[in-house]
Amino acid sequence: MHPKLQVTDFERPLTTVDLVIFSVRDDELTVLLVQRTSQPGEPFPGKWALPGGFIDTARDRDLEACARRKLMEKTGVEAPYLEQLGSFGGATRDPRGWSVTHVYFALMASDDITPRPGGNAPESRWFGVRGESVRESLAFDHAEILRTALARLRSKVEYTSLPAFLLPGEFTLTQLQKIYEVILGRALEKKAFRTRVLAAQILEPLSRKLSGPNRPAQLYRLRRRRHAHIFSRPFGSADDPG
Amino acid sequence: MHPKLQVTDFERPLTTVDLVIFSVRDDELTVLLVQRTSQPGEPFPGKWALPGGFIDTARDRDLEACARRKLMEKTGVEAPYLEQLGSFGGATRDPRGWSVTHVYFALMASDDITPRPGGNAPESRWFGVRGESVRESLAFDHAEILRTALARLRSKVEYTSLPAFLLPGEFTLTQLQKIYEVILGRALEKKAFRTRVLAAQILEPLSRKLSGPNRPAQLYRLRRRRHAHIFSRPFGSADDPG
DNA sequence: TAAATAGTGTCTATGAGACACTATCAG
DNA sequence: CTGATAGTGTCTCATAGACACTATTTA
Numbered sequence: 001m002h003p004k005l006q007v008t009d010f011e012r013p014l015t016t017v018d019l020v021i022f023s024v025r026d027d028e029l030t031v032l033l034v035q036r037t038s039q040p041g042e043p044f045p046g047k048w049a050l051p052g053g054f055i056d057t058a059r060d061r062d063l064e065a066c067a068r069r070k071l072m073e074k075t076g077v078e079a080p081y082l083e084q085l086g087s088f089g090g091a092t093r094d095p096r097g098w099s100v101t102h103v104y105f106a107l108m109a110s111d112d113i114t115p116r117p118g119g120n121a122p123e124s125r126w127f128g129v130r131g132e133s134v135r136e137s138l139a140f141d142h143a144e145i146l147r148t149a150l151a152r153l154r155s156k157v158e159y160t161s162l163p164a165f166l167l168p169g170e171f172t173l174t175q176l177q178k179i180y181e182v183i184l185g186r187a188l189e190k191k192a193f194r195t196r197v198l199a200a201q202i203l204e205p206l207s208r209k210l211s212g213p214n215r216p217a218q219l220y221r222l223r224r225r226r227h228a229h230i231f232s233r234p235f236g237s238a239d240d241p242g
Numbered sequence: 243m244h245p246k247l248q249v250t251d252f253e254r255p256l257t258t259v260d261l262v263i264f265s266v267r268d269d270e271l272t273v274l275l276v277q278r279t280s281q282p283g284e285p286f287p288g289k290w291a292l293p294g295g296f297i298d299t300a301r302d303r304d305l306e307a308c309a310r311r312k313l314m315e316k317t318g319v320e321a322p323y324l325e326q327l328g329s330f331g332g333a334t335r336d337p338r339g340w341s342v343t344h345v346y347f348a349l350m351a352s353d354d355i356t357p358r359p360g361g362n363a364p365e366s367r368w369f370g371v372r373g374e375s376v377r378e379s380l381a382f383d384h385a386e387i388l389r390t391a392l393a394r395l396r397s398k399v400e401y402t403s404l405p406a407f408l409l410p411g412e413f414t415l416t417q418l419q420k421i422y423e424v425i426l427g428r429a430l431e432k433k434a435f436r437t438r439v440l441a442a443q444i445l446e447p448l449s450r451k452l453s454g455p456n457r458p459a460q461l462y463r464l465r466r467r468r469h470a471h472i473f474s475r476p477f478g479s480a481d482d483p484g
Numbered sequence: 485t486a487a488a489t490a491g492t493g494t495c496t497a498t499g500a501g502a503c504a505c506t507a508t509c510a511g
Numbered sequence: 512c513t514g515a516t517a518g519t520g521t522c523t524c525a526t527a528g529a530c531a532c533t534a535t536t537t538a
Contacts, residue, residue: 062332090304457508
């Protein structure tokens with residue numbers, strides 16, 4: 001052990017921020033991926049990866065600000081829900097050296113988002129989630145990160161109001177229930193679902209209704225934006241959701 | 243935007259790993275802190291801080307390995323429970339520059355631990371947790387990190403078997419209930435507690451009993467080491483624990 | 485009218501909370 | 512026996528699940 005350690009005594013790992021951005025499109029859970037460039041020196045050329053990149057210590061005040069900046073760059077909108085998923089670091093995940101990525105987890109309504117095309121920006125696309133991952137093989141350890149994010153999403157959906165952030169500002173109870181069912185991959189009982197959600201008082205009924213070729217449905221919006229409610233019991237009948 | 247970004251185009255933040263190590267001693271929740279050196283050039287000399295330090299990219303395979311190494315160096319034992327709390331990074335938290343710390347969260351039985359004294363290692367001590375923090379003011383943003391860790395602990399205690407990791411390998415149901423009560427800061431109903439815990443099948447009864455000046459108590463141990471059980475309902479009667 | 489989706493009434497089962505009760509040890 | 516802590520019996524209440532029922536729109 002050195003008696004005096006200087007800051008420069010340790011090699012600093014490469015540090016990035018990546019995003020797992022989920023949305024539900026056409027009754028399917030999707031995640032936004034970007035294609036890596038084929039520039040010389042860039043690892044995993046042409047592979048699909050989570051959007052993200054290096055921290056800009058001159059512009060980014062802190063990690064979350066960096067995540068918000070990248071989110072805005074990729075989608076052009078503020079996410080109604082953003083939380084930290086965790087960090088993934090090690091010697092082998094990036095061929096350029098010991099690296100760490102800070103991963104944030106975002107939920108968006110599908111009509112909010114038009115993946116930024118254009119210019120010399122990398123191509124980005126929504127990929128349907130099938131089971132534990134997407135069909136494509138991903139760059140770096142992003143498949144593992146995506147698995148972790150999916151586990152977190154599905155676990156939280158069991159007992160929180162998170163799915164509401166995957167819907168536009170106004171929605172019906174049937175639409176909300178459908179989102180739960182898509183993510184959980186199983187049907188929920190209508191009466192029990194409605195009783196719980198309404199009892200939680202997280203929704204505010206609007207004066208408008210959604211018309212169609214049938215009985216019009218009451219429209220609601222979230223009472224508190226950006227805040228997830230924790231239900232005292234998980235959805236579904238199963239005990240031991242973890 | 244540069245068309246070609248080199249790895250060296252961005253300043254790399256200082257990267258550390260810190261630990262929040264909880265234990266329960268004398269019916270009080272405690273956290274292990276170390277005193278920072280007064281060496282010239284070291285920030286926050288003499289202040290108390292969470293144990294941790296720089297990643298050694300030559301020795302640490304990944305972030306968790308680094309956390310386990312530091313845990314072993316500080317306490318001399320493997321923690322029965324270790325999870326990532328999150329990362330905290332920004333321009334102002336360390337006077338030496340833009341920095342990030344990866345924080346891990348550990349639970350230990352109080353009899354496992356004798357804070358490593360000795361040599362030129364910094365002094366370390368257990369501090370009782372009062373409400374949101376300890377009495378001392380802490381270095382860096384460690385007070386905020388400790389608040390986050392406490393919130394996570396208390397939230398998880400509401401609906402998981404985490405507190406079992408704060409006990410030695412063999413314990414009685416009364417001892418387990420006491421730990422829950424210490425962390426939650428409120429009394430739990432005995433019958434309901436026992437019914438839940440036993441129904442969850444996370445405990446294995448031993449043939450031995452704990453004798454005393456009263457009816458001997460059945461001893462149990464965890465069925466699955468290192469794995470927390472998630473109960474389908476939170477403890478206590480309150481809805482909306484979050 | 486039919487088709488379609490919105491929304492409710494009501495029964496049952498489960499498990500938490502309350503709390504009084506019994507059980508088993510040392511001295 | 513008493514004192515102390517371990518552990519149970521049993522009632523009530525809240526709510527999830529099941530499922531059949533009614534309500535309101537367009538065509």
